[in-house]
Amino acid sequence: GAVVSQHPSWVICKSGTSVKIECRSLDFQATTMFWYRQFPKQSLMLMATSNEGSKATYEQGVEKDKFLINHASLTLSTLTVTSAHPEDSSFYICSARIGQGSFEQYFGPGTRLTVT
Amino acid sequence: QQQVKQSPQSLIVQKGGISIINCAYENTAFDYFPWYQQFPGKGPALLIAIRPDVSEKKEGRFTISFNKSAKQFSLHIMDSQPGDSATYFCAASPRAGAGGTSYGKLTFGQGTILTVHP
Numbered sequence: 519g520a521v522v523s524q525h526p527s528w529v530i531c532k533s534g535t536s537v538k539i540e541c542r543s544l545d546f547q548a549t550t551m552f553w554y555r556q557f558p559k560q561s562l563m564l565m566a567t568s569n570e571g572s573k574a575t576y577e578q579g580v581e582k583d584k585f586l587i588n589h590a591s592l593t594l595s596t597l598t599v600t601s602a603h604p605e606d607s608s609f610y611i612c613s614a615r616i617g618q619g620s621f622e623q624y625f626g627p628g629t630r631l632t633v634t
Numbered sequence: 635q636q637q638v639k640q641s642p643q644s645l646i647v648q649k650g651g652i653s654i655i656n657c658a659y660e661n662t663a664f665d666y667f668p669w670y671q672q673f674p675g676k677g678p679a680l681l682i683a684i685r686p687d688v689s690e691k692k693e694g695r696f697t698i699s700f701n702k703s704a705k706q707f708s709l710h711i712m713d714s715q716p717g718d719s720a721t722y723f724c725a726a727s728p729r730a731g732a733g734g735t736s737y738g739k740l741t742f743g744q745g746t747i748l749t750v751h752p
Contacts, residue, residue, distance in 0.1 A: 625677035
């Protein structure tokens with residue numbers, strides 16, 4: 519149980535274009551999902567918290583107009599990187615929390631974004 | 635205040651040995667301390683987690699030791715195997731009501747690259 523999927527697993531796009539990444543909880547409902555980015559050989563940095571039916575909460579320094587998050591259902595959150603630039607190239611990982619009162623987060627397999 | 639400091643950065647252990655990774659935190663509002671294992675190109679996988687009301691938790695070969703007064707916790711991997719070679723992250727999350735919107739947010743340590751030699 520507690521499986522989280524991401525699609526696509528990797529994507530290459532040209533500078534200036536937008537890319538959408540999907541995060542799905544496959545066998546549970548997730549009222550809260552989180553989006554992280556991870557640079558090579560570094561730790562995970564939280565970008566934003568996504569709550570179903572409400573606006574995402576972004577961490578300090580994360581541009582909300584560049585990284586659009588939508589959590590339209592209890593099993594799906596999307597991250598859209600708008601007007602992508604090479605410095606946006608990174609490993610993007612989502613996680614989902616089971617229930618409001620739970621601490622446990624289960625992570626997706628990640629999406630490797632390369633902007634050329 | 636929000637940092638979690640992890641050490642060592644890298645660790646080499648022989649097969650069958652014990653791997654020990656340490657973390658320290660400052661924020662007393664942290665109330666949940668998980669450890670994650672990450673293989674290259676994959677997302678982190680939850681290994682084991684502890685709350686501050688216990689000093690030790692064991693699941694199979696993995697044990698968390700927790701010292702509330704010192705604000706430190708550690709992961710012990712017994713009988714380490716080559717398949718355990720991965721990056722390990724400690725993390726911490728504040729309790730409900732602490733810092734308002736911070737509940738459930740994980741702060742990660744810097745990671746430890748573990749290599750287990752056969």
